[in-house]
Amino acid sequence: MKLYFVTGNKEKFREVKHILEGFDVEQLDIDLPELQGEPADIVKEKAKLAAEKTGKSVFVEDTSLCFNALGGLPGPYVKDFIKKIGIKGLYELASKYPDVGAVAVCSIGYCEPGKKPLVFQGRIKGKIVSPRGDTRFQWDQILMPEGYDITFSEMSMEDKNKISHRKLAFEEFRKWLEKM
Amino acid sequence: MKLYFVTGNKEKFREVKHILEGFDVEQLDIDLPELQGEPADIVKEKAKLAAEKTGKSVFVEDTSLCFNALGGLPGPYVKDFIKKIGIKGLYELASKYPDVGAVAVCSIGYCEPGKKPLVFQGRIKGKIVSPRGDTRFQWDQILMPEGYDITFSEMSMEDKNKISHRKLAFEEFRKWLEKM
Numbered sequence: 001m002k003l004y005f006v007t008g009n010k011e012k013f014r015e016v017k018h019i020l021e022g023f024d025v026e027q028l029d030i031d032l033p034e035l036q037g038e039p040a041d042i043v044k045e046k047a048k049l050a051a052e053k054t055g056k057s058v059f060v061e062d063t064s065l066c067f068n069a070l071g072g073l074p075g076p077y078v079k080d081f082i083k084k085i086g087i088k089g090l091y092e093l094a095s096k097y098p099d100v101g102a103v104a105v106c107s108i109g110y111c112e113p114g115k116k117p118l119v120f121q122g123r124i125k126g127k128i129v130s131p132r133g134d135t136r137f138q139w140d141q142i143l144m145p146e147g148y149d150i151t152f153s154e155m156s157m158e159d160k161n162k163i164s165h166r167k168l169a170f171e172e173f174r175k176w177l178e179k180m
Numbered sequence: 181m182k183l184y185f186v187t188g189n190k191e192k193f194r195e196v197k198h199i200l201e202g203f204d205v206e207q208l209d210i211d212l213p214e215l216q217g218e219p220a221d222i223v224k225e226k227a228k229l230a231a232e233k234t235g236k237s238v239f240v241e242d243t244s245l246c247f248n249a250l251g252g253l254p255g256p257y258v259k260d261f262i263k264k265i266g267i268k269g270l271y272e273l274a275s276k277y278p279d280v281g282a283v284a285v286c287s288i289g290y291c292e293p294g295k296k297p298l299v300f301q302g303r304i305k306g307k308i309v310s311p312r313g314d315t316r317f318q319w320d321q322i323l324m325p326e327g328y329d330i331t332f333s334e335m336s337m338e339d340k341n342k343i344s345h346r347k348l349a350f351e352e353f354r355k356w357l358e359k360m
Binding site (some may be wrong): 045071074075089093 | 213215217250252253257260263264269273276320
């Protein structure tokens with residue numbers, strides 16, 4: 001069975017194709033609305049829309065950064081926060097609260113046409129620190145995973161990909177696909 | 181021409197029907213995804229989806245609370261913030277910054293089938309204060325409009341409706357409709 005990953009990002013597609021080696025995965029670059037809500041509901045609804053629109057078995061991915069002090073927000077809206085107040089502003093926001101704990105969540109929504117969408121998630125706990133490391137990956141600069149004294153941005157790509165929320169989510173997805 | 185206001189809220193429908201007296205307005209209670217993005221883009225996209233889905237001339241409305249200190253956020257995500265940290269938490273968030281200024285924005289998206297959507301907006305500036313007044317209208321309790329020493333929640337409905345962002349937005353919409 002062919003699976004379609006809805007993303008405009010070729011880099012991300014290559015990474016995911018690698019994690020899902022052995023499965024027939026193709027990129028599908030279609031315009032879908034960005035939705036509000038809980039991370040799991042966002043990807044469910046988005047996968048459903050994509051399956052309806054294309055008639056294919058599709059999956060979508062979304063990443064959230066959830067501050068403990070803000071009840072899980074900015075969550076899926078973290079991209080907007082970075083756009084409006086920057087990475088430094090995001091760090092400053094977290095640092096105004098006594099609890100700087102955060103969770104990074106990767107959510108995958110999978111949907112076959114006419115069926116109910118499924119969700120697979122990966123989470124990693126950490127804390128928000130002042131920006132450091134490679135600036136390419138946005139909030140990787142301010143997230144220090146639990147048990148580490150460096151941020152995601154300061155890790156090698158290889159080390160990060162061993163523990164990351166995205167890796168964990170795609171492993172769940174892969175396990176489910178293997179059982180099917 | 182018949183216009184359809186997409187809302188599940190009967191109270192809001194009645195209020196808007198009153199503001200648009202003289203026009204043939206009906207309520208349309210359909211499920212549309214809540215979208216992310218800039219307030220103007222959210223209602224444009226939503227109106228377009230509704231017009232495509234129903235084949236009717238439709239309008240939708242969305243309200244944002246934009247903090248100066250957060251570059252306009254939480255903006256359209258204010259409902260999520262209230263759900264997660266409450267009205268008091270929203271006030272506390274604003275009060276951690278030296279600038280407690282905010283803007284309330286009402287955005288109306290209007291779309292006729294097959295045409296480009298239009299946007300009408302109303303704004304009122306104010307500042308965020310600790311919650312006071314009638315608790316029915318969510319963040320009305322913490323928004324003190326410029327030139328006033330009471331919050332929206334402490335005003336009579338009549339007084340609020342003379343100056344509110346929603347009133348201003350629907351007046352713009354009404355003016356446009358009258359020219360058509």
